Amino acid sequence: MKIKKLGSDIALDIFCYTIVAILCLTIVIPFWNLFVTSVTPKSEMTLEFKWFPTVVDWGAWKTVVTSGYLWLCFKNTVVRTLLATVVSLFFLSTFAYPISRDEFPARRFLTTMIMVTMFFTGGLIPTYLNISELGLMDTIWALVLPGAMSAFNVILLKNFFKQLPGGLVEAAKIDGANDVYILFRIVLPLSLPILATLALWQLVGNWNAWFDCLLYINDRQQYVLQIMLRELQETVAAITEGGAGVDASQAPPSEAIIATSNLFVILPIICVYPFLQKYFVKGLTVGGIKG
Amino acid sequence: MRVQSGVHKLKKTRWEKFTTSCYQNKYLYLLALPGFIWLVLFAYKPMLGVLMAFQDYNIIGGLWDSPWVGFKHFQTFFSGKDFAPIMGNTIKISLLQLLFGFPMPIILAIIFNELRTGAYKKVTQTISYLPHFLSWITIAGMMTTILSPSTGLVNNVLVMFGIEPIYFLAEKSMFVPILIISSIWKEIGWSSVIYLASLAGLDQEVGEAATIDGCTRFQKIIYINFPYLMSTVAIMLILRVGGILNAGFDQIFNLYSPATYDVADVLDTYVYRLGISGFQYSLSTAIGLFKSVVGVIMVVVTNWLTKRLSDGEVSL
Structure with missing residues (x-):
């Protein structure tokens, strides 16, 4: 009985912490992407997924x-x-x-x-x-x-x-x-x-x-x-x-x-x-x- | 004779009372004056301007000399070809926003409440508030960047999974889902604050007693936390219902384009284009008046209804 209760509590914890983490990622990533876009030169503006800018260009x-x-x-x-x-x-x-x-x-x-x-x-x-x-x-x-x-x-x-x-x-x-x-x-x-x-x-x-x-x-x-x-x-x-x-x-x-x-x-x-x-x-x- | 002098005396004392009261409170009157003038100029004068809904208003004649036409403009609007689609869009968007957007902050508040106090909770909460503090112009700008069909993040991901890029903001079928998702994204964190504050008022001992009785944490959420939130939920719902014809002007105005007018045009955007761009002052004022009357009726009715249903426990 005790172990079962503990199990459900852990599951609840995992659920809550994950949901919150996902929410924060959906907020942080667009801002980061905005920054990446802001330092990307014309030649690198493609439909290729990049976490980080390949070439940093401060022109903009x-x-x-x-x-x-x-x-x-x-x-x-x-x-x-x-x-x-x-x-x-x-x-x-x-x-x-x-x-x-x-x-x-x-x-x-x-x-x-x-x-x-x-x-x-x-x-x-x-x-x-x-x-x-x-x-x-x-x-x-x-x-x-x-x-x-x-x-x-x-x-x-x-x-x-x-x-x-x-x-x-x-x-x-x-x-x-x-x-x-x-x-x-x-x-x-x-x-x-x-x-x-x-x-x-x-x-x-x-x-x-x-x-x-x-x-x-x-x-x-x-x-x-x-x-x-x-x-x-x-x-x-x-x-x-x-x-x-x-x-x-x-x-x-x-x-x-x-x-x-x-x-x-x-x-x-x-x-x-x-x-x-x-x-x-x-x-x-x-x-x-x-x- | 005596009676008359008595009345006379009473009158005098009343007048005296009034002047002394004015004199005694002269500084309070002085302090209230700027606010009073503001109310007259910026709140009540435009309210009087609503009368132009019943006129054929023109700038030269103004409110005094424009001809009165009764309910002509209301009839024009209700029988016009724009009425059905505009009302349809407004109610559809507003109801969908309510249906999907309203429960989200409640769920988030319950989730936040389960996190242990500490850095993780604090940081994630702070991040979740961020979009609330930005204008729809900046968010629309961000959305054009990440939804761009040629360079945007979302299409990046779609292409990674082998899906053709989509021009989201010009796609009619995508417009309403984009509205709903983006407003949830913007407000979920901040709207959860009010529910979190409410949960903080919950007596700790109730939870402890439930634990001793063998309740799991999940059961506590369902049977203690959730019912406890209900009165706050009811109040927030009443407040939302009054705005049933507010489909979110700022958001739509900054995201829509002629390509999506069919699904995106709502009362407020219609009034703007008709009145400000089209100079149809009387007609657009009539539509605005119709909107606010519906809003007031909705608040009063829902308030009355919730009061009845909750035996007077919940009301504004």
């Missing part, structure tokens, strides 16, 4: 890294990401704090107002026309402002503020501090973990955002990396500023350029997320979806 990497346009898009993406994160944290905390205070008369009204947006939105066209009516087309604000608040994040932050010890705020009030001071000097410094989570969501979300740029930005000088990458998949010429392309006879294969640019966009995330994942996970589990 050189083309990508020396592309002024790519760095311009990189700069646009960094600026938009940082600005959107700061703006979003400002809107979220200044709105979540008042509705977390029981003595605030407009608390119910404003909470309802934000909850409604969870169920109803204008939809694509009214949203698009709205941005255009506000005169935000071809400005960075079209990428920064629409995503600044979301009902989910506001409620998350409100709940966090609510569970902070109430005595702190009362004591500060008795000392004559006003709510603006209390929020920025007392409440926010105590809320750093949740702010970190919200900031990370914004950072990753904005780094990956592309649809807003596709809709609201027509000027190629203001494109973000994701949109450049999207264009690149249609024509490799998109890597240059005017879309004129590079000398075809000299150029590395288009597969390699696409693969390299892709890695270029993915790399910052790969480098950062393993160290920050606990904040992401925390936000997800604190976030209130509980059985």
Whole structure:
């Protein structure tokens, strides 16, 4: 009896460890393959399976890294990401704090107002026309402002503020501090973990955002990396500023350029997320979806 | 006379109360102001814009001066030749995604839960989260690379086994399976987090008691872990059902091409092409409105249903 039980346990272990290993391989191999493709010269681009590049040619990497346009898009993406994160944290905390205070008369009204947006939105066209009516087309604000608040994040932050010890705020009030001071000097410094989570969501979300740029930005000088990458998949010429392309006879294969640019966009995330994942996970589990 | 002065006095105190309350809370009002303005400009103004679904909207007239046409655009859409294939594709893709994609993270969470705490578990979990943090543009780019008919990894392998290379992304019959597999690949790890967190709340003693009673680990998974997850599963399912007409815009938009429109075109991509590329603002807003109304109805109905079925134990 005991031996039988042990046997089934070992089988279960083997099963679980193998499944997980296979899953990870299916994730790691495509990335590795992307790298192999990025250093493969034209002559070696064949339908032959290779685990490792037969000849290493950094031509595509050189083309990508020396592309002024790519760095311009990189700069646009960094600026938009940082600005959107700061703006979003400002809107979220200044709105979540008042509705977390029981003595605030407009608390119910404003909470309802934000909850409604969870169920109803204008939809694509009214949203698009709205941005255009506000005169935000071809400005960075079209990428920064629409995503600044979301009902989910506001409620998350409100709940966090609510569970902070109430005595702190009362004591500060008795000392004559006003709510603006209390929020920025007392409440926010105590809320750093949740702010970190919200900031990370914004950072990753904005780094990956592309649809807003596709809709609201027509000027190629203001494109973000994701949109450049999207264009690149249609024509490799998109890597240059005017879309004129590079000398075809000299150029590395288009597969390699696409693969390299892709890695270029993915790399910052790969480098950062393993160290920050606990904040992401925390936000997800604190976030209130509980059985 | 006395009564009147009383009323007068009461009125005054109410007004006074109101102004003092405003004055006392002036800083809270001040703090809420930016968010309030944001809500008006970026949430409620576009909501009002939905009215254009009932107009023949034109840019010059705007919402005020465009002629009202009632349900004309809804009729156009429902009786048009595009309605059946678009709705068919949307529901088919969405249901298949749900059917295959939804159980996967649950199974993975149960598997992860069986691994011993340590480096292996930590590393594999971290790797499994990775695709979640990438956009569909980058993933579509990776897929074009590995599915390429001339140099791609997958065709490499097929050729190794003597199979003719396939141009996967232009093959109609391959499109939906590619969608499903790639979205499972992208989200399986990250979606398992919520179930893992739920399993972490399971009382260790229950498992120990079961072991003493002679339960194998497999039996514990079936009779303890799995039932324990059910309430989380129900909540996640309710959340998914509301999006039944969301077939995954980002994914499809970055993977489809005219070659695969027949099987790939869904409500969201149709609305995009009709509205943004075709300038048919009213018609596409009408379709979008139809979509969100269906979404809200689905959430309310499923929520009500699960509440009934679980005797009020599970609901949003």
